[in-house]
Amino acid sequence: MVLASWDRADMPSVLRYPSDVSASVNRTSSGPSTTVLGGGALGLTVALRLAQRGERVTLVEKEPTAGGLASGFQPAPDLPGGGPFLDRFYHHLFRSDTSIISLIEELGLSANVRWGSPVNSVLWGGKYWRPYTIPGLLGFSPLPFVDRIRMGAVLAFLKAWPKVDYFERHTAADWLRRMMGARAFGVLWEPLLRAKFGTRADDISLAWFWSRIYCRSFSLGFLEPGFQDLYDAMVREIRRLGGEVRLGTHVEGAQPIAGGRWSVALRDADGTRHTMVSDSVVSTLPVRVTARLIPDLPEAWRHRHDWGDAFGAHCLVLALDKPLLPENTYWLNVNDSGYPFLVVVEHTNYVPPSRYGGRHIVYLGNYHPMDHPLFSKSLEEVRADYVPAIKRIVPSFNEASIRDSWIFGAPYAQPIVTREFPSHIPPLKGPLPGLWIGSMFQVYPQDRGQNYSVALANRLVLEMVTERRGAD
Template sequence: MKVAIIGAGFAGLSAAYDLAGHGYAVTIYEAGEQVGGLASGFRDPMWEWPLERFYHHIFTTDHAIIALTNEIGLRDRLFFRSPVTAQWWRGRGYALDGVLPVLRFPGLPFIDRLRFGLTAFYLKYLTNNWQKLEQTTATVWIERFSGKNAAQVIWHPLLEGKFGPHADEVNMAWLWARLRARSFQLGYFVGGFQAFADALCAVCLRRGVQVVLRTPVKAVHQTAGGWQVLAGDHPPTDYDALLVTGSPGLLARLVPHLPSGYLGQLRRLRSMGAVVMTIALRQPLTNGIYWLNLPKDEFPFLALVEHTNFIEPSHYGGDNLIYCGDYLDPDHEYFRLTPEALLERFVPALRQINPAFQREWVRAYWLHREPYAQPIVPVNHSRNIPPIPTPLPGLYWASMSQVYPWDRGTNYAVELGRRAARIMREHLYPKPQAVPSGY
């Protein structure tokens, strides 16, 4: 049986890996020049390793991607470290990545620090009932249990930084999942996430998967026996089933004749985009901080990530690499500004973080933007999510909007892709013969 997959991100590659392993003939169509999706990388001529367009790491609790890493023989290329994560407060960053740093944080009275710590402990270790938590907003729940001081100083800036004007809409299940999945140790791959994506793609190719790059899908048509795909300059090709791993808007555009109920669900899903500028500096910017959460009312971006305080600059020709990242509505002006104009917006903020910073420190910079990067999750969001099988036979959809209550990321993209493959195998008959292990 022939299966087409639109998108060679981690979900599409994981689905292809499993489907091909069970004997299906799989073709992946990818509009970009390489596999990896939002975790794909780029490379300066000076660098040994590519770097992700959007900052990435995994946690020790990310079981899906770790299991797949083991399966494809890449475990020796995955490593974990404990970089410093901090919160900006009154002119400097304070570490909040452990019990003692939280208890020492001067931004709250001791009783509020204790309350903050107990609330985080309860959410991470003592409750699994996210269905109840999604019935209220994170803002209301946190103020009730952590107190207004901790909510205003720590919790709300995190929500506002992530969701901007939608912060007060976000339900508590999302924040629970963020805490539940986090670990103080962070994981990375030798060669970056692009190396992992390339390795997974290589295994897929050995299993017979065809990966067609630089080929956007123009249209799909339902046929009597399945789905026809028109992509790039290729002739129309018929398949028994089709998996779309893109945004809700992409699926709605490709298949506008979906039943109104499912189509309505797609159109009600809202999301934010991502704007990330990567800057190569001649000197380090922060004093050893990897991730610095910033208040949106003081800075023109939500996070400063100094990647080379996590991974050695020697892999990047000695560059000190920072990300200036933000989640924004797709109509925000940052999606229209030139890289040069946006850098000038950001330079004063870099000087605010390190008064010694000079414009001459900047060796090079790159700007990456994606309009679909962070789903917005209001109260009772689980009712809004369309299932992976669409109402049309042979058509399936798997996107970051469906990993809820978990937050989007490479681990849940892998889990989602493999779940979609399992559902498709259950639906598609006759079942092909599985590929022998070792392929």
């Protein structure tokens, strides 16, 4: 089943709330109390929805800023106030992302969303091509014309077919190779699968590939100056409603205690340890992290759901004094072999560089197993690996144009979605009373994304509220 997206008009009545809900209701309420583990899009949305219902809620996040994988940093510290926040990893919206678009509207930020159709290209044979539109595919001369037509027909079928069931029976590599032909698959799609999933590329489910074609639009949106503004607004609103948001606080463990309640062990940034007690816990952390933090989870649950692999995400972010990619290219998939990164995203070929003090912002992204040596390299080592590769793509590139650079890594950011994956997805309701679990492993057949996090959070809170009503 495809994870549903809701806008506010479609939201079930149990999740609706009055627009003038009192900021004091949470502080004085004697209703249910919940501790939310994790301050990404999913955790923040859960905490916001519970706070809007007047419930007592505390969100705990280990990083000093909210937003998880979508959190930002300030790349232009010479600007007043340190300048705007920029996402640590590249993000954008699709027109079909109705859940997060509705949330942005709800928080009064719609005027800051920039929509457009930036240039998406692929590097093949040392040249730039644009095969991701109908005219671009028809003109993609590395493939014989019959292969272009065949690929277009397959992509049209994937875009039109609304049910995931058929695709779950196949791997992406095998099905695409048979349907598109070996040449078309080998030029456009196999390099991307292998760059992203490495030795696991042949195991990836066709359902995963289908979801990326079916659920996406050609138009892209970006919340200016960065999505950090959304997550900061959510923190402010949760606090306004009386909820608590504890940033820079580590969760060391959680366990059920007498009276059907939960005890959560916390450690502040200064090393101070303390315990929080609540009626329920919602973990929005990766399943394997949840399993480590809650030792009381039944062995049968662990065996079934603490399963599978997930790769880490890695980005080198460059601030340049001049543009990098030609033809105003925003997104460049690197299909040629021998490069240490799989994608180049020139953010300021979509958002004006004036937003960042005239700096041109470029992301060089990768996914790798968590034990890959890239994750232990210093910024200087990563730059030394990447700069020669950048010069192969853009021969005129001069390292002296780099005004600043940063590296970011995120563990377990890319689930390995195999055909067996659906049978291992944990239910939202945990196996212990008062425990709820929501993570990127539950947005199948999608594998990640801010929109799907918001939609999953809405569904999780709906199930929580429905269960409570049934127990009354």
